[in-house]
Amino acid sequence: MxxxxxxxxxxxxxxxxxxxxxxxxxxxxxxxxxxxxxxxxxxxxxxxxxxxxxxxxxxxxxxxxxxxxxxxxxxxxxxxxxxxxxxxxxxxxxxxxxxxxxxxxxxxxxxxxxxxxxxxxxxxxxxxxxxxxxxxxxxFSSFWIQVIATVAAVFFLSDLVESTRETVSFNKKLSSVYEATTELKDNLKEKGITTAHEVTARVRDLKDGKLSEAKDSAHHLIVSLTNRINETKFINRYSHRRIMSAFPKMAHQDHQSSLELYKAYMEKNKSAKTEHDVK
Known part of the structure; x- marks a missing residue:
């Protein structure tokens, strides 16, 4: 058997x-x-x-x-x-x-x-x-087939447990991004930023160095938002970046706008790290 x-x-x-x-x-x-x-x-x-x-x-x-x-x-x-x-x-x-x-x-x-x-x-x-x-x-002999299968099963099941845990962590991260955005929602509206798309665009602009506090009154709010995102434990985990890279067309039922914002933030971090490494 x-x-x-x-x-x-x-x-x-x-x-x-x-x-x-x-x-x-x-x-x-x-x-x-x-x-x-x-x-x-x-x-x-x-x-x-x-x-x-x-x-x-x-x-x-x-x-x-x-x-x-x-x-x-x-x-x-x-x-x-x-x-x-x-x-x-x-x-x-x-x-x-x-x-x-x-x-x-x-x-x-x-x-x-x-x-x-x-x-x-x-x-x-x-x-x-x-x-x-x-x-x-x-x-292979029956002995080696059983040995190889056992080792592969342990490796596979361990990965399954860890990957499931990381995906749950990813969903929790999107919830925290949503909460951070919601808390700053009224302040952002006062600065003329009324949609989730606009928030994401501002984060991408921040990545490209296009925002300056003198020219954009919402600069400090966008920086504050990215800092709030960064406060969460394991923010730069490889697993989160890999999930978004492996499934670029992923659509979240509850937090799609948070997913897009998180992508923009991770891209900003990756760009900043690349520039730092070059220097």
Missing amino acids: YYNLSLLFIYFFLYAIIGWMCEVVYCSIPEKKFINRGFLNGPYCPIYGVGALIIIMFLMPYVSDPILVFFIGIILTSTLEYVTSWGMEKLFHAKWWDYSDHKFNINGRVCLLNSFLFGLLCVVLMYVVHPIVYDLVNS
């Missing part, structure tokens, strides 16, 4: 890593920088591990028909992506990816282009990747 579970987990783990690699390449090339994709910190995306197992189990009986594999693969992977998007949104009150700007999308959770690509990946998985992975995994 333990051997079978170990074998299953190794397949899950390997395909989660392969999926992460595909995501990183797909997202990093257009941005011309490395982007650590995925909810977890480690080099794996669980959704690909789960998806690969589902595909293999459901499509193995149809492996003699590549066309059928392609279309059933589209249905399976699109369903998984939609359910995962919905589940994470309910759990963390944020929409982690959004395909609303893509044609033929369903509630921004899945789109035709990605579904088509996933269908192609299903074909590649069944006819190219899985035979290689199968031979590789089964080249």
Whole structure:
């Protein structure tokens, strides 16, 4: 029993890593920088591990028909992506990816282009990747399969716990940004800043050194706001920056304006650090 579970987990783990690699390449090339994709910190995306197992189990009986594999693969992977998007949104009150700007999308959770690509990946998985992975995994003895699976499971579960904790911390951070903005709301209105968009724009201007106390009467309020944001523990945590980088189209249900403001603040800090390092 333990051997079978170990074998299953190794397949899950390997395909989660392969999926992460595909995501990183797909997202990093257009941005011309490395982007650590995925909810977890480690080099794996669980959704690909789960998806690969589902595909293999459901499509193995149809492996003699590549066309059928392609279309059933589209249905399976699109369903998984939609359910995962919905589940994470309910759990963390944020929409982690959004395909609303893509044609033929369903509630921004899945789109035709990605579904088509996933269908192609299903074909590649069944006819190219899985035979290689199968031979590789089964080249190990049952003892080593159980050892490798146990070590990988401990590593993976530890990352899952830590990443979940960091995401909860990220949500708390957005709440604190909202509270800081609310406390200064009346004072900002007196200076002519009436919308969350204007506040975010002023923080970005501050980043670029465009504001000066002599020219902008709201300067001290914007500085005070950024100081309040900075007071929160772990403000410069890598995890917060990574989450926003990995999911640039994230939309928060409760604190979207705070998310945009926090992004602007983190960009300001990153720019300031870069200038300091150069000097």
